[in-house]
Amino acid sequence: MSSRGQITLVAAVVTAVTLVTGCVGPPYVKPEVSTPSAFKEGSPAAYAGADAGAWQPAQPQDAELKGKWWEAFGEPELNALEEQLDINNQNIAQFFQNFMAARAQVGIARASYFPTVTAGPSANRTHSSGALGSGVSTTTGSGSVVSTSGSTYNLFQMPFDVSWQPDLFGRIRNTVREARYAAQVSAADLENERLTEQASLAEFYFQLRGQDALQDLYNKTIEAQQKSLDLTRVLLETGIDSPEDVAQAEVTLANTEATAVGVATNRAIYEHAIATLIGRPASDFSMPVKSLSTPVPSVPADIPSKLLQRRPDIAAAERTMAQANALIGVETAAYYPTLSLTAAGGWEAGAVKNLFTVPARFWSLGASASETIFDGGLRKATLHQYTAQFNADVAAYRETVLTAFQQVEDNIATVRVLSQQIEREKTAVSAAQRFLDLATSRYQTGIDPYLNVITAETTLLSDEQTEVTLRVNEMTAAVKLIQALGGGWDTAELPSAAAVTTDKVVNQLEHP
Numbered sequence: 001m002s003s004r005g006q007i008t009l010v011a012a013v014v015t016a017v018t019l020v021t022g023c024v025g026p027p028y029v030k031p032e033v034s035t036p037s038a039f040k041e042g043s044p045a046a047y048a049g050a051d052a053g054a055w056q057p058a059q060p061q062d063a064e065l066k067g068k069w070w071e072a073f074g075e076p077e078l079n080a081l082e083e084q085l086d087i088n089n090q091n092i093a094q095f096f097q098n099f100m101a102a103r104a105q106v107g108i109a110r111a112s113y114f115p116t117v118t119a120g121p122s123a124n125r126t127h128s129s130g131a132l133g134s135g136v137s138t139t140t141g142s143g144s145v146v147s148t149s150g151s152t153y154n155l156f157q158m159p160f161d162v163s164w165q166p167d168l169f170g171r172i173r174n175t176v177r178e179a180r181y182a183a184q185v186s187a188a189d190l191e192n193e194r195l196t197e198q199a200s201l202a203e204f205y206f207q208l209r210g211q212d213a214l215q216d217l218y219n220k221t222i223e224a225q226q227k228s229l230d231l232t233r234v235l236l237e238t239g240i241d242s243p244e245d246v247a248q249a250e251v252t253l254a255n256t257e258a259t260a261v262g263v264a265t266n267r268a269i270y271e272h273a274i275a276t277l278i279g280r281p282a283s284d285f286s287m288p289v290k291s292l293s294t295p296v297p298s299v300p301a302d303i304p305s306k307l308l309q310r311r312p313d314i315a316a317a318e319r320t321m322a323q324a325n326a327l328i329g330v331e332t333a334a335y336y337p338t339l340s341l342t343a344a345g346g347w348e349a350g351a352v353k354n355l356f357t358v359p360a361r362f363w364s365l366g367a368s369a370s371e372t373i374f375d376g377g378l379r380k381a382t383l384h385q386y387t388a389q390f391n392a393d394v395a396a397y398r399e400t401v402l403t404a405f406q407q408v409e410d411n412i413a414t415v416r417v418l419s420q421q422i423e424r425e426k427t428a429v430s431a432a433q434r435f436l437d438l439a440t441s442r443y444q445t446g447i448d449p450y451l452n453v454i455t456a457e458t459t460l461l462s463d464e465q466t467e468v469t470l471r472v473n474e475m476t477a478a479v480k481l482i483q484a485l486g487g488g489w490d491t492a493e494l495p496s497a498a499a500v501t502t503d504k505v506v507n508q509l510e511h512p
Helices: 003-020 069-073 076-088 090-113 171-237 243-277 304-310 312-335 378-444 450-484 503-510
Strands: 116-119 122-127 137-139 145-147 152-164 338-349 361-370
Touching (some): 069 076, 076 090, 171 243, 171 450, 171 503
Antiparallel strands (some): 137 145
16 A cells, blocks of 8 residues: 555544544533521521620621631731641641642543554564575485575564554543542642641640640639638637648648649640641640630621532532542443554664665554443443442532531531620629638638638639630630631632643642
């Protein structure tokens, strides 16, 4: 066949392939999910009769959550820690590399669009056997003929092989789509992990500050109880008080000191946890003591439907459905035949100087089609498997949405109730302080026994502990509420299926 004939044959095959190429498999349709018109726990009715200073969610017109949502707490030290976390947290680094691996899978899938070309140059020098009938022969005394020499020749080859499976029914296209959607899932998982780590850091920070507040409370209580003990000893020496009162004061002081020592353990644990989150060894990381003084920010819990756009885990669940739908298309294509086009050519000669001459050329073209006639129901069962997996992913998506609404409602209610508890606990602390002042005064004048002072001190300490605990719980609940609302993330930040392999996306995900 002439070169023109070769070109005509190839063009005819490619044209035929183009005409029959199609894409099979169901189109992806995002499932509908109904959303409420408002968050129940954030409605005005939930705050009816609440204290004037109680927490309420911000109104929609207020500033919405931004990317650096932790800045709403107004804690410069927390801000600095969060910046370190984005750079040094090893869990985030692991999820980023998982995204890079998923991104590489897109390239692997796209490679099937193109032909495979191989080359195998070779050089051989061959000597054939002299007993094969060629060469000079002699006759022995017995009359037999023996060849005395064979032939020696060179063979130089420069062959090329090309093979290609055109994507007749969308198997490759659906595989590429599946890989792209998987990369989007991985990108959303990365953002969800980043949000989880950021929230954990904020929670540990406020827990640590709560321990500092408790330590400050115990230090002041110990100082007051030490003065009370000194007073009982003076009164004992003057004959006004009894040894029992001194013993009671000593027991009370010792118990408070023992409890105060235990606070250091919890503080150290939270400090170590923060060190791990920001990628620092716990052995060389420490934080200065600072009491908890941050007010709870007014978090904007606005239109519920926005929740579907602001949670990376919901975005991951939705992209997982798209990925599963693409797999159905891949398996559907297995019902259709596959076409393989092959071509081989190159040069071969007995001398290097003749290798790239026209007579040294050789070539071949070929095409083959294959269709599975019987597979014992393998394709049907596999298609049913992928379809069931897609339906399971739909259910998982809807469950993720329901869980998201539950978490938002839970944390709105928690912050609201804790805020109201704190307002009432402040009243209890004030009353306990008046009780202690009165009991101390009556004891000093000899009207009441020292037991009343101990009772008043215990009551005040318990109420102050409760107030600190409630404030810590309120701060951590506010962090969980922001996390439940998706932080400052939005689906607009999720890379499109076509853009997951771009360097710009990689830079954005690595350094948000």
